[in-house]
Amino acid sequence: xxxxxxxxxxQVKAVISQALKVDENKIDLRSSLIKDLGAESIDFLxxxxxxxxxxxxxxxxxxxxxxxxxxxxxxxKEGKVxxxxxxxxxxRIPSGNWDAFSKNPLVANLGDVFTVxxxxxxxxxxLNITITK
Amino acid sequence: xxxxxxxxxxxxxxxxxxxxxxxRHKERLATYFSGQEIAYVNKGQKKxxxxxxxxxxxxxxxxxxxxxxxxPMEVFNNIEIIPLKNKxxxxxxxxxxxxxxxxxxxxxLKFYKKKHFVIAICYLEFSR
Numbered sequence: 001x002x003x004x005x006x007x008x009x010x011q012v013k014a015v016i017s018q019a020l021k022v023d024e025n026k027i028d029l030r031s032s033l034i035k036d037l038g039a040e041s042i043d044f045l046x047x048x049x050x051x052x053x054x055x056x057x058x059x060x061x062x063x064x065x066x067x068x069x070x071x072x073x074x075x076x077k078e079g080k081v082x083x084x085x086x087x088x089x090x091x092r093i094p095s096g097n098w099d100a101f102s103k104n105p106l107v108a109n110l111g112d113v114f115t116v117x118x119x120x121x122x123x124x125x126x127l128n129i130t131i132t133k
Numbered sequence: 134x135x136x137x138x139x140x141x142x143x144x145x146x147x148x149x150x151x152x153x154x155x156x157r158h159k160e161r162l163a164t165y166f167s168g169q170e171i172a173y174v175n176k177g178q179k180k181x182x183x184x185x186x187x188x189x190x191x192x193x194x195x196x197x198x199x200x201x202x203x204x205p206m207e208v209f210n211n212i213e214i215i216p217l218k219n220k221x222x223x224x225x226x227x228x229x230x231x232x233x234x235x236x237x238x239x240x241x242l243k244f245y246k247k248k249h250f251v252i253a254i255c256y257l258e259f260s261r
Contacts, residue, residue: 041188041205042205043150044204044205045154045158045165046157046158049157049158061206062206065203065206066204067203067210068229070203071201076201
């Protein structure tokens with residue numbers, strides 16, 4: 001991981017720790033906001049606004065947390081995400097663990113996809129940081 | 134004849150959290166709340182309590198609708214809580230959620246304010 005990427009992760013962990021009142025040591029890239037860290041609706045908004053302040057950026061609606069996917073019947077039907085839906089989600093959230101999700105693609109399980117790593121990847125792209133591995 | 138259904142949605146918001154959120158982000162509310170909602174929030178003395186109420190109401194309506202939302206942001210974007218006279222409330226849905234219910238023939242939004250939290254209960258009667 002590059003220094004810049006590490007720095008983003010450090011700041012994201014600080015933001016999430018403050019927003020969710022969780023020990024930073026319990027947060028890593030794979031931590032799910034809802035399942036592991038207990039984020040509620042108000043916390044999602046809080047995190048977005050805090051990220052904007054911390055990184056001095058604007059996060060337009062639907063950019064960090066995708067919208068208008070489940071209302072499209074090509075992508076979700078009867079409580080399940082379709083193959084086309086999974087492909088669309090892969091484009092919008094490349095860092096998601098889609099192999100695991102594909103085995104049981106219930107809409108109810110989508111909350112697990114929103115991880116700290118997803119936020120770090122988004123910010124890395126947004127800030128045009130090149131990751132040297 | 135369209136099937137007639139009723140549904141219930143409940144949500145709870147902690148006031149301590151709402152207060153901190155309001156104090157920290159009150160300038161940004163317009164991103165996810167309508168002008169009418171913000172006017173309602175800012176009218177009272179305990180603005181954070183009204184904000185908690187609006188947030189809980191949106192979630193309660195969402196649960197009653199069993200609507201498709203990937204994240205809470207879609208819930209905040211697609212449901213507008215509308216205060217009416219006599220301290221009653223209703224809601225308005227953004228497209229494409231409007232197709233979820235053709236006619237919300239009966240909407241009851243009730244709130245319970247306690248010392249540490251607010252609870253919103255949405256009872257919905259609708260036909261598809």
